[in-house]
Amino acid sequence: LVHLVTGGAGFIAVTLIKKLLEKGHTVLALDNLTRGNIAYIEPFLKNPSFTFAKVDCADLPTFRTGLLSALNGRRVSDLWHMAANSDIPAGGADANVDLRDTFMTSFNAVVLMNEQRIPTIHFASSSAVYGDFGRTEIAETSGPCTPISNYGAMKLASEAQISAAVELFAVRANIFRFPNVVGVPATHGVIFDLLNKLKKDPSILPVLGDGTQQKSYLHVSDLVDAMLFIAEHGQNKLNIFNIGATDVGATVRFIAETVKATASPTAHIQYGVGDKGWPGDVPRFRYSVKKLTDLGWSPRMNSEQALRLAIKEIAAQMGM
């Protein structure tokens, strides 16, 4: 039995695959390598329990052929659907990006679950499905979901299709609503962007927005730990969980100052105007993870601890 990981050469999949292999599972990773990087999964390639195939999951015939060829007669027990566009502003500029990479990958994953009798899907959803709730704390029961980015819209669309699949044929689905996740290998995100700016000019650190944006951050090691915990302990056919830190989060100001202290202590931080980094950005965010803590899981690191560790790791990854 095989654990299938779509988006298998992406940021979060790298940590997920490592832990699945440690647990003794056989893993097949698929990725179209547009945002994922084969270098990230290089270390797994010598493990006989691991297979990788370059496959574009947004195209159903390609996905089906690539999957069946790589499976070579084996069956899939668990589909970890991680493939998605990860560049939210790019999806705002062109709605087709998230239609294709964030939604059609999910739609096709569900079609293949039905066709290939894959019982269980674990889906990397996002807190972006909620939209801007202002200062209201967001629980899984909060509604209506009014996403303010095409990325969030297509994550919600994916959840919806998976939810219907659970009624129609699927045995089980776990939907993880991710917070902002930090760690390595970083490919995008606020830390990555800030460090890149300092790499170009160590004397000045321009920040999008006024620095007051406050969000909850989780380290990728905690995130994957939570996913595996929910996969093991979720009680229902369809389990929807917010995953996040238990604190109220950290500000962009904290991130900028920690990046500066780590990479270029003499840099001048130059803040922008307004509390949104870009259209579709959610300025502040109170995320309830009570359902998850009630199930028995808590993160090891709070937002600021996760950020401090990730900034160190990403600076090292970038040779700074």
Next chain:
Amino acid sequence: LVHLVTGGAGFIAVTLIKKLLEKGHTVLALDNLTRGNIAYIEPFLKNPSFTFAKVDCADLPTFRTGLLSALNGRRVSDLWHMAANSDIPAGGADANVDLRDTFMTSFNAVVLMNEQRIPTIHFASSSAVYGDFGRTEIAETSGPCTPISNYGAMKLASEAQISAAVELFAVRANIFRFPNVVGVPATHGVIFDLLNKLKKDPSILPVLGDGTQQKSYLHVSDLVDAMLFIAEHGQNKLNIFNIGATDVGATVRFIAETVKATASPTAHIQYGVGDKGWPGDVPRFRYSVKKLTDLGWSPRMNSEQALRLAIKEIAAQMGM
């Protein structure tokens, strides 16, 4: 300025177009005529304020070309997006039906709003976005939405894309979560199905499920009245409203008995087993319309009154 109605030859559009024309608006109706019927809008064709074009809105180039050609230089002020698959069981058997007709029509409508600078969209969503809340009363703030049909999933996906559009470029969006709607011209639905069965054999009326399914029903004249009321009085850029009767609904047993009394009083009603008519059917349903009544609108008919009128109208339409 033109009011554009997609799915313009469908059940609800017929009443909507009638009222828009009565209000003095210019109306352009588009429909691919797969489920809609040109006969329904025949009476409008002699009205100089009305134009119809056969266009498949699920295909973007076709939609764009057909729209621009029919507009002939005019601009759209309001897009009433009514096009969708209306056959929920068909969408359960083949997910591509709702992907194409329920979601891609919406995605393309949003793309063309952006391209053609159409400020306002009014969207025919559905109570099916919620899924099965059991005996819990469903308000707009209820969550999480866990649709149990591909139809409900693709309506929720459409809502999500519209919600993001409001953040990114759209001026205004009204999302109407329809209940079960009854009236003429009937093309599908429980009344239509039951009358068809009696037409084939007036002596026996087989009913899906045990007849205890209880839902709220609204007459199409009340529904369109509510849509126009929300369009005029909604307070926000994005207005999401449940539309429905204010009562707890009527049972399938009530419908079967009224159909029998209207069309074939001597027929024997034969109930099935279980409280779901088909996979994806929601057995009972408590629908809060407090947000709408607080805004100042109430339906003229309750569920049983709406059903009685619709059964009379549909029987007449079918020559019974």
